[in-house]
Amino acid sequence: MSDLAAAPAAARPNLNGLWVAPPLIVLALSFLYPLALIARSAVLGETGAPDWSGVLATLDSRPFLNALLNTGEIAVASTAGCLALGLALALILAFVPFPGAPLAARLIDTFIALPTFLITLAFTFLYGSAGILNGALTQGFGLAEPPVHFLYSAWGVILAEVTVYSPFVLRPLLAAFSLIDQSQIEVAGLLGARPWRIVRSVILPAALPAAIAGGSLCLLLTVNEFGIVLFIGAKGVITLPLLIYDKAIQESDYQAACVIAIVNVALSLGLFGLYRVAARRLGG
């Protein structure tokens, strides 16, 4: 009996490992192969031979360094803004009881579904040279020129990105807040803690992994943001994605575009790696 049962089981090959093949093939065709082509184009010059001097020239160029700096500054500032706004909104929605809180949360969520250019377009109508704010100010004070110009600077980009990406912080924070044991908050209050101490000592530590996850996602998305920067067209505000577009489409300098693209990808994967490490250490 035992022999009969054991023999067929031993002969059957284990094919479970093959399940990994389809996703690997899809990943290779849709990401790794195009990435390899970009990497190849970054290294090869017009003659088809490796051209390291071209790579170094691009990496050492003023436009690239400025774009790298702009990208970092805007991404960090936007992420900080998203964290501040997302945290404030999440605290209000989760802990300040008001009848429309769930509806407000859903409305804020819809920002995730909207195309980024729409927010930018709305900002143009609100804060642009011919927007409502400037129109009201010029008419109200009899000014010859519109007084508000921030939209066409890095601040305009940051404001638009904060508006678009704050829900990516808000949503995980709301989920984390919903998991906090209400009795911890109540006991803390009875022990003498005022609301801000409860937020600082009880709520935020519990929500830290969610804040890091949301913030990291914002950082990744803002590093790679293209539509908002392009649509606002702020003078002198060139980020890495916009520089890639300029090099490839405006200047037809594909090698430089590919070099910058590789840097952009490396930056994104590096940030993602940091996020994973942080999330693992914090138990997120």
Next chain:
Amino acid sequence: MTAAALGDGRTATQDLVRAGAASTVGFDKVSVAYRGAVVLKPLTLEVAAGEILAMIGPSGSGKTTALRAVAGFVRPVSGRIRVGGTDVTDLPPYERGLAMVVQNYALFPHMRVADNVAFGLRARGAARTLIESRVDDALGVVGMRTFRKRYPRELSGGQQQRVAIARALAVRPRVLLLDEPLSALDAQIRRSMVEEIARLHADLPDLTILYVTHDQSEALTLADRIAILKDGALCAVGRTADLYRRPPNRFAAEFLGRANLLPVVIEDDRSVGGMVAVRAGADRLLVAGDGAPAGTRRLLCVRPQHLTLTAELGYSNRIGGRLRQVHWQGELTHLVAEVGDSLVRIVATRLPALPERGGAVDMFFAPGDASLIPEEAGV
């Protein structure tokens, strides 16, 4: 916790006693409603300073709501709450000077044990040296000094509950609120923790404790007085032993100790040594009278463990019935007998032989172990 473990905590306990300001708690017609639905009907109740008052009742009876009203977590729709003579009804929780221990401990998971215990002191702006000594004292009281660097996740349920108690005691509250503090523990640890809380209160006689539980044995063991709530209303209140021996109504009798209730009629209201004669079916019994005249219908309340199957000295009352169930459980034997239309439960500690099911059985009890309660329904 062993006596040895308590050794280093005795001095600290005395410190806590000295610092504890005995406070009363007063409910003055306190009513609570959620979205128009009244969950606590006007409650008037006084808790004396240094007293343990247990509030018991089934789910939805309003006991936890009453406690949350004292804590300031729910706002009464009417009535006032006083702590130590001060009206705290309109004060936020952080200004009430209370502390609470809840069922799931509510320890802060990202803080070590010492930081958990220090939390309330830091929140109240205590000096660093005071915090250190108070944390040490409070952890000593509950025998958890050696665990001060652990995180809550590294402790057992019983240890976490001790830390929660230490955290509450560290702020030297005017009143300690305990909301089903032992419900999450298994039976053995629960028994041990009940003894610990009893010992703690013996060491802290000035500490007023409001203890909410659905477990009558916890209430009977710990409480100086018990308040029984039902459907959002106070059903009975009294000293623990009195309430157990002389429950004022049917619900109190059944909820606290699952008393047997037999319908009887007062046959002779001429009191002899406080006793009157009542008739239960064919049996004539002598029990403590309640002042009602002859002919009044009453319920005879007698506890299962006060009934015996053998006539012993002083057990002069006899009820005849028929045995329906016999459950031997080692030290105890649970029996159920049919008396008229009623079922009577008996808990016997020693029986020479297990009686046969279906046979006639005589049950005896002492006149002083029974009481009469009104027959009204629904209370």
